[in-house]
Amino acid sequence: MHPYHRKISPYMCNGMPIGHEVFEGSRVDKKTVKEVLKDLKEKFEIGQCIFVGDRGLVTKENLEEIERHGFDSIIALRKRRNVEVKEIVLDATPHVYCIEGKELWWREVRNAEGIRYIVCRNPEVAELQRQMREENIMAIMDELNKIKGGIEKLKGKASLKRVVSQVGEVLWHKHGRRLIGYKVDEKDGRLSYWIKEESIKIEEALDGVYILRTEEQGM
Template sequence: HVFPGNTADKSTLQKVVADLDRRFGLRRVIVVSDRGLVSEQNLDFLSGQRFGYLLGVPGRRSDEAADVLKALADSQWQQVDQGNRVQEIRLSGKKTRYFVIDSAERRCYEESMRQRSMQRAKEQLQKVVAAVRSGRLKDPAKIGARARGALSRNHGHRYYSWEVTGPGQFNFYEDQEKLAAEMLHEGKYILKSNDRHLTAIEAVACYKELNTVEQGFRDLKDVIDMRPIYHKSDERIEAHIFVASLALFLKRT
C-alpha cells in the first residue's frame, strides 16, 4: 500500500487490515503495531472484526499507563532473557490484557538522560535564584515567568517544583512525588492486547518483530536510497517504491 505523504498513520490501519483479510482469509490475525496507530476507532474496528491486536501504550502522559504501572508487583515478573523481564497486568473492570516489559539496558539509558536533564534544569533554576537574591528580579509575576521558562526546558517540570512567597522571595526543590512517578516509567514500555491466548513471553517476542519491519524502512531510506523521489505521477511513484521494495527483498535473501 502506498498512501499520500500527508496521510495520518492512524487512518491507514483499517484499510490495510481489511484488505489483507479480504485477500488471504486468515483465520487468526494479531495486528502488532507501535503507539502511532493506537486510537479508539482502530481498537473498536479490530475488536469488531474479531482481529487480535498487540499495541504499544502511550507512556508518561497516559492515565492508562499510570494505572498499569501502579498495579505492578515485584513477585510477578517473568524473565524473558538477560536484562529483560515481563509482567502481565489486568485492571479491574477491563478485558484488555497489559504486558509491562522492563529492560535493564533501557532503564540505565533513561536514568542517565534523566540525571542529565535534572542537572541542566537545576542550573537554570539556580540562575533564577541568583537574579532574585541580587535584587534584579523582584516582581512575583516576573519571577514565576522566569521559573516556568526554566522548567520548560529539559523537562524540568517533571522533577522540580517552585514557589514564590512574596516580592523577592523564590524557592525551588526536588518534587519527590513527581520524581517517583518519573522513575517508575524508566526502562519500561507497555503493550496492550485483546488476544486471550498470547502468553507474556509470546507477546514480547511478537512485539520485537517490529524491529525487523522498522529496520526494513531504515534500509529502504538509507541503504537503498529510495528517497528523494523525483516522479510526479502516482503510477511512477508506486513503480519507484515497488522496485525499491524488490531491492530490499533481494538484500534480505
C-alpha cells in the same frame, strides 16, 4: 511524497508478506487504520488477523475499529499518557519477572476483561534513564539557583513576568515541567521551587519499561 516522509504498512501471512500500503508520514493514524482494516477484509478476505501497531495507533477509536472487524491486536502503549500503564507499574503487588537475559525481563498482567499486558523491562536502560534524570534535575536546579540569585540582588524589585518567563524557559528546554514545581511571589518576584516527588516515583516505575497490550490469548 518525500521518501523519508512515509509510512509503510506490510501485510504478513504465516511469516510471508502478501502485500503492503504506503501512506504519507503526516497522515493521521486513525484514518490509516480504517483503510488497512478495510483492505484486509475486502481485498484479501482475511477472517482472522492480529493487528500489530506502535504507540501512535493507541486510540479508543482505533481499538474499537479493530474489534469491530473481529481482529485481535498487539499494540505498544504510551507510557506517560496512559492510565492503564500507570495502574500496572504502580501496583503495590510484588512484581515477579521472567528473566530472559540482562536486557529483557518480562511479566504478564491481565485485567477483568481478559486483556493481556506484557510488561517488558530492560534493567540497563532503566539505570541509564535514572542517571540521566538525576543529572537533568541537578542541571535544572543550578539554572534555577542562578535565577533566584539574580532576583535576590534586585531586593524585591524583580519583574514577575520576567521571572516566570525565565523559569518557564529553563523547564521547557530541559524537559523539567513534570519533575519540578515552582512558585513566584506576586509581590516581590521571589522564586521558590521543589522536586515533585510523586512524579519522580512514577518516572522511576517507568524507567526501562515498555508495555504491549493484546486480546490474543494463544500467544
